[in-house]
Amino acid sequence: MLIYFVTFLSFVVFYKFSLPIKQLPPWCNEIKLLFFRFLEDLSVLLPSAKSLKSALSIYFSSNMSSKTKRKCYNKLNTKPTEKIETATTIEPSLLDLPDLALETILEKLEPTDLCKMACVSTYLRDVCLTDHLWKQHMQKKWGKIVGLAAKNEWLLHVASQKHILDEEARRGFLSKLWPVMTFQFNDDKKASQSPVTSSIASCYKALETGKFWFPAQVFNRENGHVGFIMSCYDAELSYDSQTDTFDARYPPHGPRAMAEESGVTWDRLREAPVDYSPHDLLTSTCLNDLRPKDHIEIQWRRNKQFPYGWWYGVIGHLESCDANDTYCRCHESDTVVLEFKQYALGSRWRHMTINRRDHREEGNETEGFYGGIKKLENKDEISMWQRFWPCNILE
Numbered sequence: 001m002l003i004y005f006v007t008f009l010s011f012v013v014f015y016k017f018s019l020p021i022k023q024l025p026p027w028c029n030e031i032k033l034l035f036f037r038f039l040e041d042l043s044v045l046l047p048s049a050k051s052l053k054s055a056l057s058i059y060f061s062s063n064m065s066s067k068t069k070r071k072c073y074n075k076l077n078t079k080p081t082e083k084i085e086t087a088t089t090i091e092p093s094l095l096d097l098p099d100l101a102l103e104t105i106l107e108k109l110e111p112t113d114l115c116k117m118a119c120v121s122t123y124l125r126d127v128c129l130t131d132h133l134w135k136q137h138m139q140k141k142w143g144k145i146v147g148l149a150a151k152n153e154w155l156l157h158v159a160s161q162k163h164i165l166d167e168e169a170r171r172g173f174l175s176k177l178w179p180v181m182t183f184q185f186n187d188d189k190k191a192s193q194s195p196v197t198s199s200i201a202s203c204y205k206a207l208e209t210g211k212f213w214f215p216a217q218v219f220n221r222e223n224g225h226v227g228f229i230m231s232c233y234d235a236e237l238s239y240d241s242q243t244d245t246f247d248a249r250y251p252p253h254g255p256r257a258m259a260e261e262s263g264v265t266w267d268r269l270r271e272a273p274v275d276y277s278p279h280d281l282l283t284s285t286c287l288n289d290l291r292p293k294d295h296i297e298i299q300w301r302r303n304k305q306f307p308y309g310w311w312y313g314v315i316g317h318l319e320s321c322d323a324n325d326t327y328c329r330c331h332e333s334d335t336v337v338l339e340f341k342q343y344a345l346g347s348r349w350r351h352m353t354i355n356r357r358d359h360r361e362e363g364n365e366t367e368g369f370y371g372g373i374k375k376l377e378n379k380d381e382i383s384m385w386q387r388f389w390p391c392n393i394l395e
Ligand SMILES: [Zn+2]
Pocket: 292, 316, 317, 318, 321, 322, 323, 324, 328, 329, 330, 331
């Protein structure tokens, strides 16, 4: 009996004088509600989100039960009705997840869902906009056409925007411009207020909203124009998410106005070369290796004021060769025959010869100028060109 009495007394003394556990601030509950409201919305939009929500519910119900009980236990000195309320109103919080679990969940979300999550709280905004999470999305959607050249252009764009901001900050306008960073692709008003940063998320958003015109190359420019079949020209592109196509702006040809085109599809694009202007003559490094049947692309321009475009061709045999592989010695000749088989036999565009020893740029105002040559080594590059082969041979 004495043992029971001492135990009970110890318990009363311990409970009476133990430190009270501090309650979470009210905004924590708001975050929880926002998060689960978000998951409800997400469940409607994405079937995969249902499993995510279920998984989280299981996690929370198992992980939080002990915390709930602990909090209820510390509320024993309150009224009985309050005990019941505490037990029924405590909800799980996303912020209670371990970092690794939270990161794993966020990695499963699509870009638009990551953006919604970023709006829940400042903490989640910082987590959801990290480069780590956006790198995969950038690669998946933009990896084939946004290369190093476009990324360099993006950094220049960011630097120019920062310069404008610094100017505005000096004038005292900055605090009024961006009170909170918002990140909604489809809200132009908010998007225009978001600060441009060098982060991958910021770049992704600028691409997705079409606000960033990035450099790339377009096959068969001005789609259907017979003068550009089997060519690839440099352009600036802007994405139109409504049509899932691009607007293109081509550098002007001399005094002509800049050509524009809408509705450019993904399959007509490839990334732009690094440190390259369409007015730069490429130094040909493959001349000594060129053999008949090799696939090439070559720079060509109508006159020296125009930018170069890239044109597809193959290496042909010399007139003196009977094209028999056993006896062919064309690769030993200084003269290299370029064949453009998309043009009919007899067309002035069908053949061109260059000297492999000193070729730089050859041509005239009538035939145009043939510049640097690249040998296509990659099967994917070759098949990319051959997808655009015309139904009818050109004259
Ligand atoms: Zn030959």
